[in-house]
Amino acid sequence: MKKIKSIHFVGIKGVGMTPLAIIAKEAGFRVSGCDVDEEFITDETLKNAGIKPQIEFSESHLQDMDLIITTGAHGGFENIEVVEAKKKEIPVWTQGQAVGEFMKGEIFGKSFVGISVSGTHGKTTTTAMISTILKENNLSPSFLIGTGNVPFLNSSGSFGKGKYFIAEADEYATEPKYDKTPKLLWQKPYIAVITNIELDHPDLYATEDDIRNAFLLFTNNILQNGKLVVCIDDLNSRKLASETLANKITYGFSKNANFYVDRVNIDKEKMFFWVYSGNAILGEFMLNITGDHNALNALASIIVCLELGLSLQQIKSGLLKFKGSRRRFEYIKDLQSGAAVYDDYAHHPTEIKKTLAAFKKTFPNKKIVCIFQPHTYSRAKKLFEQFVYSFSDADELILTDIYSSEREEKDNSISSNHLKNKIYEFFSKVSYLSSLTDVVKYVDQKKYGSDYIVLTMGAGDVYKIASDLN
Numbered sequence: 225m226k227k228i229k230s231i232h233f234v235g236i237k238g239v240g241m242t243p244l245a246i247i248a249k250e251a252g253f254r255v256s257g258c259d260v261d262e263e264f265i266t267d268e269t270l271k272n273a274g275i276k277p278q279i280e281f282s283e284s285h286l287q288d289m290d291l292i293i294t295t296g297a298h299g300g301f302e303n304i305e306v307v308e309a310k311k312k313e314i315p316v317w318t319q320g321q322a323v324g325e326f327m328k329g330e331i332f333g334k335s336f337v338g339i340s341v342s343g344t345h346g347k348t349t350t351t352a353m354i355s356t357i358l359k360e361n362n363l364s365p366s367f368l369i370g371t372g373n374v375p376f377l378n379s380s381g382s383f384g385k386g387k388y389f390i391a392e393a394d395e396y397a398t399e400p401k402y403d404k405t406p407k408l409l410w411q412k413p414y415i416a417v418i419t420n421i422e423l424d425h426p427d428l429y430a431t432e433d434d435i436r437n438a439f440l441l442f443t444n445n446i447l448q449n450g451k452l453v454v455c456i457d458d459l460n461s462r463k464l465a466s467e468t469l470a471n472k473i474t475y476g477f478s479k480n481a482n483f484y485v486d487r488v489n490i491d492k493e494k495m496f497f498w499v500y501s502g503n504a505i506l507g508e509f510m511l512n513i514t515g516d517h518n519a520l521n522a523l524a525s526i527i528v529c530l531e532l533g534l535s536l537q538q539i540k541s542g543l544l545k546f547k548g549s550r551r552r553f554e555y556i557k558d559l560q561s562g563a564a565v566y567d568d569y570a571h572h573p574t575e576i577k578k579t580l581a582a583f584k585k586t587f588p589n590k591k592i593v594c595i596f597q598p599h600t601y602s603r604a605k606k607l608f609e610q611f612v613y614s615f616s617d618a619d620e621l622i623l624t625d626i627y628s629s630e631r632e633e634k635d636n637s638i639s640s641n642h643l644k645n646k647i648y649e650f651f652s653k654v655s656y657l658s659s660l661t662d663v664v665k666y667v668d669q670k671k672y673g674s675d676y677i678v679l680t681m682g683a684g685d686v687y688k689i690a691s692d693l694n
Contacts, residue, residue, distance in 0.1 A: 228290040228331060233257035234305050235295030236277050237264040240319045240394065243368040243381025244293060244326065246273045250383035251332050258285050258305070260298070263688060265372030265550055269380055283308040292316045297630060300399045320398045320407030323368060327389045327411055336366065336389035339528060340411045342442060343419030343455075344435075345575050346521045347392045350419060352377065352549045353525040355390050357542030361534060365390055371569075372550035380550075388532070395438055397428050400631045404428065406438045414450040415531060416443065416470075417524050421460035424572055426606035427632060436460045443468040453527050455520060456481050473531075475523050477516075483527055485519045490585050499523060509540055513548045515582030553582065556690040559667075562674030563593075565690050571599040571683035573610035580617035583677060590677050593670075594618035595663055595689070597682035598626045598643065601635035608638065612646050618679075621647065621654040624663055627684025660685070664692045 233245045236257025246269070249255040258278040270277060278285055281304050286292070292309040294300065294316060301307075301316075309316050317325065325331055327338040341351040352374045355367035359377060364384035368391040371380050393408035393416070421436050429435040443452050443464070450471070456462045457476035465474055474481040483506075488497040495514045499506040511522055522543060529539045548554060551569040558564050570579040576596070583592055594615060598604040604611065604626055615621050623640040644656040657663050667689075672678055678693070680686045 228253065230254040230256070230289050231291045231293060232285060232289040232305075233293050234281065234303055235259055235298045236275070237266050237270070238295045238297060238319070239266060239370045239372065239380070240323075240368075240392075241293070241295050242266040242269055243370070243379070244319065244322050245270070245275055246379060246381035247326060247366060247368065247383045249273060249275060256285065256289070258282070265687065266380070269373050273379065281305050286312065286314060289314055293319065293322045295319050296397065296399050301402050318398045318403070318407075320394070320405075320410045323391050323393075323407070324410030324412065326366075326368070327391055327413065329389070332383070335387075337387050337532075338411065338413035338447075339388060339390045339415045339417070340393040340408065340413035340442075341390070341417045341419070341524075342393035342395065342408050342439065343417070344395070344422040344424050345572065345578075346419035346517060346524075347394070348549055348569075349518060349552055350417060350521040350524050351390055351392050353521060353543065353546050354528050355382075356546045357525060357529050357534070357539055358386070358388055358390070358532075359384075360542040360545045361538045363388060368392065369549070370394070371552070374549045375547045376545045393442065395435065396425055400427075406442070408438070408442045409445065411442075412445045412447060414447050415528055416446050416450070416452050417528060418443075418452065418454040418461060418464065419521065419524060420455055420458045421464060422458065422572070422574055423606070424603070427600070427602040432460055436464055440464055440467055443470040446470050451531055453524055453531075455524065457520070473527055475527055476520065483523060485523050488516055488519050490514050493586060495519065497522070499526060506536060507540075509543060511543060512546065513553055514586045515553065515578060517578045517582070551687060553579065559672065559678065560694050561671040563672035563676040563678050564590075564674075565678045565680070565693060567680045567687045567690060569683055570681050571603070573607055573614040576611075576614040576681065577617070579681070580615065580679075583679065584617045587677060590675055591619040592617065593620045593622065593667075593672060593676055593678045595622045595624065595667075595678065595680045595686060597624045597660075597680075597684045597686035598640055599683040600629045601626055601632055601638055604640075604643070605635060605638040608643070608646075611643060615647065615651070615654075619653065621651070622663060622666065623654065623656045624660060624686065625658050627682065627686070660689050664689050668694050
């Protein structure tokens with residue numbers, strides 16, 4: 225391959241693509257990219273990085289490009305730019321392959337110590353926490369985080385001067401139609417984290433055994449002398465921990481783990497928890513975000529940073545700088561009527577339960593109006609019964625139409641109205657409004673007061689309504 229000087233990103237606005245583009249630009253490559261003319265949560269991050277996406281797709285975008293990096297969306301390998309690049313014999317990497325290559329470091333002429341954070345839930349937060357701790361301690365890490373932005377880091381991607389490269393490791397397919405290889409298998413880290421393993425992406429994994437096997441294969445990629453940091457609070461992760469040949473450190477709420485969390489307390493919007501390792505007390509830690517699941521994410525980050533040689537005091541001070549990520553328990557604004565608007569990316573039944581429980585614990589005197597937009601027909605159908613019982617901590621539930629993936633056909637056998645009807649059998653404060661415009665009108669008419677939280681939730685575009693609410 226000739227020396228790469230210019231890289232073009234097809235689908236640059238995707239949360240996995242934007243940080244790659246920023247890393248490439250900061251590393252000195254000439255970067256261009258294109259995407260559809262729609263609002264994305266990465267728009268501001270790209271603008272701040274000085275990257276202006278071209279709108280729509282055209283073969284003309286490929287002029288003088290040495291490498292193409294493509295998302296699985298927008299047609300994937302069938303996108304006109306990708307097809308043309310292959311005709312012109314311009315190398316094409318998928319997003320998943322690019323993360324692996326960037327972590328390897330050869331493209332930058334350097335070698336990284338790679339840290340991969342995987343798991344069905346908690347990847348983004350844990351990756352952001354580790355990156356924040358390392359940055360606060362002047363270790364100048366490179367990082368790739370699948371979200372719009374992370375406060376304190378002021379970006380979702382960075383090419384640092386230091387030796388550490390931290391990245392999310394996603395279990396979804398490399399290219400949904402043509403290459404079902406789980407994206408995480410492109411990464412060969414020194415430390416791998418597995419936060420949990422649960423059935424998600426039913427269009428790719430038929431059973432829990434299938435998804436656990438993908439993670440098990442991933443543990444084979446850990447470099448010699450490297451470590452697996454794995455939570456053993458869920459059954460699949462426990463099974464994996466017993467099956468893997470990797471050198472492992474276990475964590476969780478379970479006292480059978482090598483490191484465990486206990487005595488979690490929430491005071492206003494801060495959380496305090498104690499960390500133990502066997503009979504040793506590592507002390508009390510504080511976070512500026514809440515939720516038991518975030519105590520676990522913090523524990524994974526603590527273990528990783530201890531493995532890298534940081535002191536407990538360095539880790540504690542780093543965690544204090546972490547203020548969350550875009551679309552994770554994110555405060556947006558107050559309505560004129562007094563209600564606080566929050567947004568969260570939760571789109572799997574387990575995430576929904578944990579997020580609502582965290583809101584209930586953090587704001588015990590507030591009523592929660594949850595506006596949920598299911599994400600993909602396949603997930604809504606496969607996990608239907610779990611979704612039905614996921615909203616018990618909401619005081620009112622508004623369901624809007626399923627946000628479908630372009631990789632799937634419409635499935636008339638499942639809808640948000642089906643879900644509403646099933647929930648209504650035991651919870652009357654549930655309603656279905658087909659469009660986001662209808663949801664905005666409804667919320668504006670209700671004039672929820674200061675004793676309410678209005679929470680938008682889902683992996684689609686439900687977050688966009690916040691700016692329209694008065």
